[in-house]
Amino acid sequence: MRNRIMRAARLVLCAAAAHVPVSVSAGWDVSKASSNFELVTLGDGELSGRSINVIHMGNVELTSGRIVAADPLAQPDRPALARTVAPGEYPVTLYQAFGRIAAASMRFAEGRPDRWELAVLPGQDPATLKDDEIFGYPVDAGVDCYMDAQTLALIDERQAQVQAQKPGADINYYDDLLAADLDANKSIYALHRPVAGKKGNVAVFWSGWGDGFYPVFWGLDRDGHALVLLTDFGVIENADGRREPKLQ
Secondary structure (H helix, E strand, O other): OOOOOOHHHHOEEOOOOOOOOOOOEOOEOHHHOOOOHHHHHOOHHHHHHOOOEEEEEEEEEEOOOOEEEEOOOOOOOOOOOOOOOOOEEEEEEEEEEOOEEEEEEEEOOOOOOOEEEEOOOOOOOHHHOOOOEEOOEEEOOOEEEEEEOOHHHHHHHHHHHHHHHOOOOOOOHHHHHHHHHHHOOOOOEEEEOOOOOOOOOEEEEEOOOOOEEEOEEEEEOOOOOEEEEEEEOOOOEOOEOOOOOOOO
């Protein structure tokens, strides 16, 4: 469903600032940007009791630890987030409510986050934000992804392979490559490997009600180490899928 008015879409896309990112600034409170941080602290049974279906997608292979969260069809070359993690394989979880993907997370270590901060690109500074502003990314194809920044080269490689097999054809990555993987899961999500035999895959999934503008957050332990990454698609409030938020 396209053009659905969402909470995330109401937040203003801000230009990048030139300062080092900070977690919370005077006048801007990360807790006002999402009420769904509790999602990552609840078990599957507890979430089911709140009418939230949990989908454990599998692991994303981060070869450099530089994470890209973006619309993989509209912005596959979006810069990686400023904060990095150790290279490795990390599980991705989807939280489904009202027939849509309400949120997505990638887990790096066990534990309950001690605090949350807005995930930003290099040069973005939350201290520059006003109360009704947020950094995030636009979605124009109705899907989102988590992948390593190095995986983009594999996507380009795979597209070149298909183009060589179909010279002169107009290759569309979604139709020619991604759709088959998504079809296996009712087009809701896919763990896509661009090049067989090469490490580096992409977690692709629906983005809430469709196109919009979405924030990403880091859940940190008391020492500032990343435990989890969370994308909020503005489908639910207070980590509860029993009552759909009213549109404003």
